[in-house]
Amino acid sequence: MARYAMAIDTRKCVGCADCVAACEAENDVPYGYARDWIVQIAEGKFPNTHVEILSERCNHCSEAPCVDACPTGASHYYEPGGIVLVDHEKCIGCKACIAACPYGARFVHPEGYVDKCTFCVHRVKEELDPACVSVCPTHCMHFGDLDDPESDVVKLLQTRKYHALLPEAGTKPNLYYLI
Amino acid sequence: MNSISRRRFLKISGATIAATAAVTSLSTVTKGAKAINEKTGNSEKGIRKVPTYCSMCFWKCGAIGYVRDGKLWKVEGNPEDPLSQGRLCPRGTGGVGAHYDPDRLKYPLLRKKARGEEKWVRVTWDEAFDFIAKKMKKIKSEYGPESMALFSHGIGGGFIKHLMKAYGTRNIAAPSFDQCLGPRETAFELTFGDVVGGPERTDIENAKCIVLVGSHIGENMHNTQVQEFSKAVEKGASIIVVDPRKSTAATKAKYYLPIKPGTDLALLLTWINILISENLYDKEYIKKYAFGFEQLKAEVSRYTPEWAYSVTGIEPDLIRKTAREMARYRPNTLVHPGRHSVWYGDDTQRARALAILSALLGSWFRKGGLTNQDIFDIPAYPYPPYPKFNKPKADNPNKSKWPFGGAEGYTTGLREATITGKPYPIKGWFVYGTNLIYSLPNVKETIKAIQKLDLLVVIDVIPSEIAGWADVVLPEAIYLERYDELFHPYFKQPFVSLRQPVVDPPHEQKPGWWIAKKLGEKLGLQKYFPWKNIEEYLDTRLKAAGLSLKLLKEVGVVKGPKIPLYIEEGAVPEFNTPTGKIELYSTELSEKGFDPIPKFTPPEEPPAGYFRLLFGRAPMHSFSRTQTNRNLMNIMDENELWINPVMAQRFGVKTGDYVRLKNQDGVLSNKIKVKATERIRMDCVYMVHGFGHNSRMLKEAYLKGASDTNLITKYKIDPLMGGTGMNINFVTIETEA
Numbered sequence: 060m061a062r063y064a065m066a067i068d069t070r071k072c073v074g075c076a077d078c079v080a081a082c083e084a085e086n087d088v089p090y091g092y093a094r095d096w097i098v099q100i101a102e103g104k105f106p107n108t109h110v111e112i113l114s115e116r117c118n119h120c121s122e123a124p125c126v127d128a129c130p131t132g133a134s135h136y137y138e139p140g141g142i143v144l145v146d147h148e149k150c151i152g153c154k155a156c157i158a159a160c161p162y163g164a165r166f167v168h169p170e171g172y173v174d175k176c177t178f179c180v181h182r183v184k185e186e187l188d189p190a191c192v193s194v195c196p197t198h199c200m201h202f203g204d205l206d207d208p209e210s211d212v213v214k215l216l217q218t219r220k221y222h223a224l225l226p227e228a229g230t231k232p233n234l235y236y237l238i
Numbered sequence: 239m240n241s242i243s244r245r246r247f248l249k250i251s252g253a254t255i256a257a258t259a260a261v262t263s264l265s266t267v268t269k270g271a272k273a274i275n276e277k278t279g280n281s282e283k284g285i286r287k288v289p290t291y292c293s294m295c296f297w298k299c300g301a302i303g304y305v306r307d308g309k310l311w312k313v314e315g316n317p318e319d320p321l322s323q324g325r326l327c328p329r330g331t332g333g334v335g336a337h338y339d340p341d342r343l344k345y346p347l348l349r350k351k352a353r354g355e356e357k358w359v360r361v362t363w364d365e366a367f368d369f370i371a372k373k374m375k376k377i378k379s380e381y382g383p384e385s386m387a388l389f390s391h392g393i394g395g396g397f398i399k400h401l402m403k404a405y406g407t408r409n410i411a412a413p414s415f416d417q418c419l420g421p422r423e424t425a426f427e428l429t430f431g432d433v434v435g436g437p438e439r440t441d442i443e444n445a446k447c448i449v450l451v452g453s454h455i456g457e458n459m460h461n462t463q464v465q466e467f468s469k470a471v472e473k474g475a476s477i478i479v480v481d482p483r484k485s486t487a488a489t490k491a492k493y494y495l496p497i498k499p500g501t502d503l504a505l506l507l508t509w510i511n512i513l514i515s516e517n518l519y520d521k522e523y524i525k526k527y528a529f530g531f532e533q534l535k536a537e538v539s540r541y542t543p544e545w546a547y548s549v550t551g552i553e554p555d556l557i558r559k560t561a562r563e564m565a566r567y568r569p570n571t572l573v574h575p576g577r578h579s580v581w582y583g584d585d586t587q588r589a590r591a592l593a594i595l596s597a598l599l600g601s602w603f604r605k606g607g608l609t610n611q612d613i614f615d616i617p618a619y620p621y622p623p624y625p626k627f628n629k630p631k632a633d634n635p636n637k638s639k640w641p642f643g644g645a646e647g648y649t650t651g652l653r654e655a656t657i658t659g660k661p662y663p664i665k666g667w668f669v670y671g672t673n674l675i676y677s678l679p680n681v682k683e684t685i686k687a688i689q690k691l692d693l694l695v696v697i698d699v700i701p702s703e704i705a706g707w708a709d710v711v712l713p714e715a716i717y718l719e720r721y722d723e724l725f726h727p728y729f730k731q732p733f734v735s736l737r738q739p740v741v742d743p744p745h746e747q748k749p750g751w752w753i754a755k756k757l758g759e760k761l762g763l764q765k766y767f768p769w770k771n772i773e774e775y776l777d778t779r780l781k782a783a784g785l786s787l788k789l790l791k792e793v794g795v796v797k798g799p800k801i802p803l804y805i806e807e808g809a810v811p812e813f814n815t816p817t818g819k820i821e822l823y824s825t826e827l828s829e830k831g832f833d834p835i836p837k838f839t840p841p842e843e844p845p846a847g848y849f850r851l852l853f854g855r856a857p858m859h860s861f862s863r864t865q866t867n868r869n870l871m872n873i874m875d876e877n878e879l880w881i882n883p884v885m886a887q888r889f890g891v892k893t894g895d896y897v898r899l900k901n902q903d904g905v906l907s908n909k910i911k912v913k914a915t916e917r918i919r920m921d922c923v924y925m926v927h928g929f930g931h932n933s934r935m936l937k938e939a940y941l942k943g944a945s946d947t948n949l950i951t952k953y954k955i956d957p958l959m960g961g962t963g964m965n966i967n968f969v970t971i972e973t974e975a
C-alpha cells in the first residue's frame with residue numbers, strides 16, 4: 060500500500076505562490092479559480108509578530124468527508140496512494156462535497172463538475188513530483204509515500220515538529236506543515 | 239571614476255576566458271541536452287521542449303518552454319542554468335500568461351488625437367516605420383542626432399540601443415540606475431573599486447550570518463537569491479533584518495530591528511563604531527587591504543548605541559548584540575548590499591556604510607560574503623564604428639551635475655534636459671520596455687517633458703501608460719516568441735544563455751531586433767545591420783567564442799570553467815581605487831568635496847496625521863508590467879495598504895475597507911484596500927509598487943489598487959550620482975472612498 064502525503068516546511072516557505080502559478084499552467088486551472096493558495100497568519104503584537112506562511116490545497120484526507128458526502132461516487136480515493144479525486148463524468152455538480160470539505164479546497168469548474176487538487180496524479184503516475192512541489196524555488200515542499208520509510212516526507216516527520224490543518228475535524232489530513 | 243566598473247572594463251578589453259571556457263564546457267554540453275529531457279519529465283509524445291531564458295523580470299533565468307499540440311503549455315526552469323537551477327519564480331512560471339494576455343498590443347498604432355487620449359489608428363509596420371523615419375530625419379537635420387533620446391530597460395533594448403548609436407546619439411538612460419541600484423553600485427565602486435553587480439556577488443547560501451537592511455528577499459523574488467536564502471535558513475544561518483515592516487525575511491530572522499524609516503545610516507555607523515571600539519573587526523584583513531582606518535575610527539566614535547536608540551528607536555542592547563553576532567560569524571557574514579536603494583537622497587553614503595561594514599567583517603572575496611565573479615566572454619559583433627558624438631551627454635553634461643555613475647545614463651537628467659532644452663533640445667524619445675509614467679518620480683515632470691517632443695515612440699508588449707502618451711506604439715513579441723541578445727553576465731559561475739522563440743507571436747507583434755533592423759534600413763543605416771537575420775548575428779558572435787547557435791539552441795546554457803570565489807581558494811582581490819586599497823576613507827569623495835566617511839543627517843519628519851509612504855515588491859509581479867497577466871493576477875490582483883492596527887483604528891478603518899491616500903501635495907490616489915497588520919510600524923504605511931493602472935487599454939489592471947508612483951511627487955536627488963530618493967513622501971488617509 061502507498062499513502063501519499065506532503066510535508067511543507069513553513070520555515071523555508073516565503074509565500075511566493077510559485078506553487079499556485081505552477082498548478083495553473085500544469086492543470087489549465089481556469090481564471091478566477093485556484094486548486095492551491097497561500098495563507099499568511101500573523102499573531103502577536105508588532106514587532107514581536109509571529110507569522111506563519113502556508114501553501115494550502117486539498118488535504119487528501121484518509122477519512123475524507125467529501126467522499127462520504129458524494130451521492131454518485133464521483134469523489135473517490137485513487138489507489139495506490141489514497142489520492143482523493145473527482146470523476147468528472149460521474150459528478151453532477153450538486154456541491155455536497157463542497158459543503159462537507161472543512162478546508163474550502165473544492166470549487167465548481169466552469170464546465171460544471173467539481174474540481175480541486177489531484178496531487179498531480181498524472182505526474183505521480185510518471186514518478187514525478189506534483190507540479191507545485193517540483194517548481195518551488197525554496198525547496199520547501201516534499202511529496203512522498205508515508206508507507207515508505209525511505210521517503211523524504213517520512214524522514215522529515217520523524218525529525219521535525221509539525222502540525223496539520225483542523226485535526227479536530229477528524230478527517231485525517233495528509234498535508235503536514237513543518238514548523 | 240569610470241562609469242563601467244574599472245576592473246570590468248579592463249577585463250572586457252583585455253584577456254578573455256572564452257577559449258578555455260568553450261573547450262571545457264563543450265564536453266559537458268551534450269550531457270546538458272540530454273538532461274533537459276531526462277530531468278524535466280513529461281516524456282509523452284506531442285510535447286516539444288525549447289530552452290530559452292526568462293524575461294518576466296531582469297534576472298534572466300534559464301527556462302524551458304513546453305509546447306503541447308502546437309500551443310504554449312508551461313514554462314519551467316532549465317536544470318543546467320546556474321541562475322534558476324531548474325526552478326523559476328512565480329512570475330517565470332506564470333510567464334505563460336504573458337503569451338495569452340488578451341490585453342496585449344497586437345498591431346502597430348498611430349496616435350489619432352491629442353497625446354495621452356489613447357485614441358489610435360491601426361497601421362502597417364511599413365507605415366509606422368515611414369512615419370518614425372521621417373520624424374527622425376527631421377530631428378537630425380534641424381537639431382542634430384543627439385536630440386533623440388532612448389529610455390530602455392532590460393536586455394531586449396540592446397538592438398534599439400545599437401540603432402540609436404548608429405543614428406548618432408548617446409543620450410540613453412535606464413531607470414535601473416537612478417531609480418534603482420545606482421547608489422549601491424556607486425558606493426561599492428568607491429569603496430572596493432568594483433560594483434556588486436547583477437546578479438549580485440552575494441554568497442547567501444554559504445553565509446553563517448545574513449544582515450538585511452531594508453532588503454526584502456522573498457518578496458523581491460530574485461530567484462537565485464531566494465533559493466540561496468532558503469538554503470541558508472535550512473542550514474540555520476543567523477539572520478538579522480532591519481526594516482520598518484516585518485517583511486517575509488524578517489519573519490525568518492533571529493533578530494528583527496523595527497527601525498524608524500530613514501535612520502538606517504545611524505544604525506550602520508553605530509554598528510561600525512561597535513566593531514571598532516570592541517575590537518571585533520578583522521584586523522589582519524583591514525591592515526592588509528584597507529585605507530583610512532584611523533580616520534574611520536575617529537569619525538564614528540560619536541555614534542554610540544545610546545545615541546542611536548534616540549534616532550532609530552532600536553534598543554542599545556539589541557544594537558550591541560547584533561553587531562557582536564555579525565562579528566562572531568565573520569568573515570562568513572553577509573551584509574547584503576541590497577538592490578533598490580534610492581530611498582532618502584543620501585543613499586550612496588548609506589550604501590558606503592554597508593560596504594565599510596562588509597570590509598570590517600573581512601567579507602569581500604570570502605565564503606559567505608561577497609565573492610569573486612567572472613564573465614563568459616563573447617566578443618561583440620564586428621560592427622563599423624558608430625558616428626562620432628560631438629556634444630556632451632544631455633543628462634549630465636561633462637559630469638557637471640553629478641560626478642559619479644553614468645554608465646546607464648540618468649533618466650531624470652534626460653527628462654530635465656527635454657523640459658529645459660539645455661544643454662540642447664531633446665526632441666524625440668524612444669521608450670523600450672519601461673513604463674516611464676510608473677518608473678520616474680513626479681509624473682507631472684514626465685508629462686511636461688513629453689509635451690516638448692516632436693516624436694515619442696514606445697516599444698512594449700502591453701499598452702502601458704507611457705504607450706498611452708506615444709505618437710507611435712510598436713508591439714513587441716514577448717520573450718517566449720523571439721530571439722534576443724545573448725546573456726552572459728558576471729557571476730560566480732560564468733555562463734552564456736540563449737533566448738529563442740518557443741512559439742510564434744499571436745498577432746503582428748515583432749521582435750526588437752527586427753524592429754531595429756527594419757527601422758535602421760528606413761533611416762539609411764544598413765551598414766550597421768549587415769546580418770541577414772538574428773540567427774546569423776547570434777551564430778557569428780557564438781562562433782567567435784568557440785560555440786555555435788546550433789549548440790545553444792539545443793542546450794540553452796553553456797557554462798564556463800569554475801573560478802576561484804574566495805581568497806582562500808586563490809581569488810585575488812584587486813581594488814581599483816586611487817589608493818589600490820579598500821577605501822574606508824574615500825579619496826575620490828574627498829577630492830570632489832563630499833564626506834569621505836558617511837555622516838548621518840536625520841530625514842524630514844512626516845507632519846501630524848501623515849505617514850511616510852513606503853513601497854516594495856510582491857513575488858508574483860514585476861514593476862508595473864505584469865498586471866494584465868491573468869496567471870499572475872489570479873494570484874494577486876490588487877495591492878493593499880499595510881497599516882498598523884492602532885493607526886487604522888485611529889482613522890476609523892479596518893482590513894478590507896477601501897480608502898484613498900492623499901499626499902503632502904494634495905495628490906489623491908486610486909482606491910486601495912486596507913490591510914491592518916501587526917507587521918508594520920505606526921509611522922509609515924506600505925504598498926506594493928506597480929498597481930493602480932489608469933490606462934483603459936489595460937483592461938485587467940485598470941483601477942485595481944493604487945499607484946505609489948502617483949503619490950511620489952517629491953524626490954531628493956543624491957548629489958553624488960543623481961539617484962532619486964523616493965521614500966520622502968507623506969500620505970494621509972481619506973475615508974470618503
